[in-house]
Every structure is written in structure tokens, then in C-alpha cells.
Amino acid sequence: MERLWAPWRMEYILSDKITECAFCQKLTDKTHHYYILELNDHGMVIMNIYPYNSGHLLVVPRRHVADLEELDENELITLTKMQVMACRRLKEALHPQGLNMGINLGRIAGAGIAQHLHWHIVPRWSGDVNFMPIMTETRVISQHLEETYNLLKPFFAAKG
Secondary structure, eight states: OOOOOOOOOOOOHHOOOSSOHHHHEEEEEOOTTTTEEEESSEEEEEOOOOOSSSSOOEEESSOOOOHHHHHHOHHHHHHHHHHHHHHHHHHHHHOOSSSEEEEEGGGGGGSSSSTTTOEEEEEEOOOOOOOOHHHHSSSOOOOOOHHHHHHHHHHHHOOO
8 A cells, every 4th residue: 555645634634624715714814824925905825735736826815706807906906916926936936847827716617715716826847747646646745835835935025
């Protein structure tokens, strides 16, 4: 039998399950950092705690909205600038060879948290996807979330 260790999952397994929106909860709870890298009046850049790859980031509006049409012009401009900034910081810190970027609108489209709009930014490297997802339905994440957060945080904090 093969084993794939994922010790960070224990925190989730043992935690009280969140009944409110996970993003709204992170925005209001001041007792944890929740891997938030950037926060302003219109949104946040946060690490995905169930990443497709090391450095997988989310850009999330502050307001609880499910669709793009619900954002006002200032929010759209700020969130777009945050996406560009997040891409730049990932390139500076992790040196990916490419980035996947996208949004899933609605549960049927693949949104894990469909009630709160968010964009995914996933760094990519040659050879980062191998046979594991296809043969074993298992993703291999090469770096612990805390280690990736500690690597990325100075790139966000220093440049604002």
C-alpha cells in the first residue's frame, strides 16, 4: 500500500466546520492570518489551502458576491490590478515557467465556494504534473503551505 503524507489536513479534519462563507470568515477573523498575502478595501490575495500546485493563489473580493456582474467598477479595477500584482509576485518569488489563471462561476462550473466569487492563479513548471493525478487521482504538492506562505509573504509586504 502506498502512502501520501498530508499532515496539514489534520487541522481541517479536527476543526469546527465553518457554516458561513469561508472567505467572509477569513476576512472578519483577526485571530488567524489564514495565509492572506494582501488585503485592501476591495479584496484580498490568499493562498489556496487545497492547492493544485505550490503557490496556488486566490484573488477574492471583500464583498460577498457570487457573480462578476455584481462588482462595481472600482472593485473590478482593483481586483484586476490585484491579479496582475499577484502574478508578478509569484514570478519574482517562485520563478514559474507559466501561470494558469481562471474563474469558475457557479458550482456546476467547478466553483468550490460558489457563493463568493474568486480567481485562481496557479504557478506551473515543466514536469509539475505527472502520472499521479491520472493513475491514482492524487496530487503531489511539493512544498508545505506554511513554507510557501513564508516564502511569498515578503514579496507582497515589501512592495505593497
